[in-house]
Amino acid sequence: MAGRGQGIVIRDAHFPGRAPIEAYGNGGFRFAGMSHRGSILCVPSGIYGFADLAPKQLDRQALERVFEEVADIEVLLVGTGRDLVPMTADLRSAAREAGIMADPMSTGAAVRTYNVLLSEDRAVAAVLLAVD
Template structure:
């Protein structure tokens, strides 16, 4: 019996550099994704933070799940730099993760460099138009 279309969470099971960003999404590994993404040791995941201007620990739950394999979290905050809330920075520090918020473009470029250097890097990237 056919089920029809099955919708799954967006997930690319590998680490890959980001080839392009803009128009509300990202290109990587000969694929494209519309919306924001989390680049983690387990792969690249579709991501939808509840309020992009004020990230929470809940928004970064997958980051904390993989904290043992992450030293640096780059946070692409869109077109404008936004500081992370103090409580979130403290929680990241408790997990021994250094956080660095910056524009999404700068975060993509920095992520690609650190990934090429085989560093323990992750990125939370908010899509830009």
């Protein structure tokens, strides 16, 4: 009925599946024939919109979904934007304790590496910070 209900419902961005990243830049990403403005998190359960964080703000709490799916992840690629920014000691430690090899790199390098590992059917996840 018109005029009844909740109106527009905003949902967290989520693509339920694994897909290669087709393009990045201009503050977002293209994958699975769609585009997303902002950063993304790619895990076995899908591709999710991700908070607009600075690389040094990436911590276990921000990447909680990665740790929830740890049984299906061996490698975590951390795309830190235009330039490589080392991970914090806490995040490195949390990943190591979970049995995940975490590798920081520029977002462009992370996108390329993610696509290769995905094509090899590897247990890979990636947090990709958007670049302009």
